[in-house]
Amino acid sequence: MQWLKIMTILxxxxxxxxxxTILNGSKKSIMVSSSEDDTKVTVLYExxxxxxxxVAMIKAKKGTITAIGEKKGCATTQRMVESSGDWGxxxxxxxxxxYVFGWIIDPITGGLWYYDETEIDVTPxxxxxxxxxxx
Numbered sequence: 001m002q003w004l005k006i007m008t009i010l011x012x013x014x015x016x017x018x019x020x021t022i023l024n025g026s027k028k029s030i031m032v033s034s035s036e037d038d039t040k041v042t043v044l045y046e047x048x049x050x051x052x053x054x055v056a057m058i059k060a061k062k063g064t065i066t067a068i069g070e071k072k073g074c075a076t077t078q079r080m081v082e083s084s085g086d087w088g089x090x091x092x093x094x095x096x097x098x099y100v101f102g103w104i105i106d107p108i109t110g111g112l113w114y115y116d117e118t119e120i121d122v123t124p125x126x127x128x129x130x131x132x133x134x135x
Contacts, residue, residue: 064083065115
């Protein structure tokens with residue numbers, strides 16, 4: 001019975017590896033939207049291009065996301081969002097572990113990385129509506 005307790009403890013330690021991955025997940029959902037009707041929303045991420053009308057969703061691990069909002073007669077809006085490392089959970093979760101794989105798993109799966117913004121607004125600036133309001 002003693003060996004069963006030891007094996008259970010070892011198994012639990014193995015499950016706790018990759019602490020940042022467990023807490024943050026691997027891919028993050030990012031929503032890019034515009035409050036202006038008929039806006040073409042474009043998202044560029046890792047060489048891929050996604051487009052949508054007024055909204056686009058993307059799942060990202062890490063890196064730079066470029067979001068663009070375009071509408072005829074309006075100024076195009078472009079925003080870039082970069083991922084950051086969640087070093088606190090990464091270090092704290094793996095520091096007290098004897099199992100070395102957590103140090104490797106978190107960066108590979110994307111659990112180490114996060115985005116400050118998960119909703120990006122790319123509403124284009126339309127001067128026509130502002131001029132109508134002034135009159």
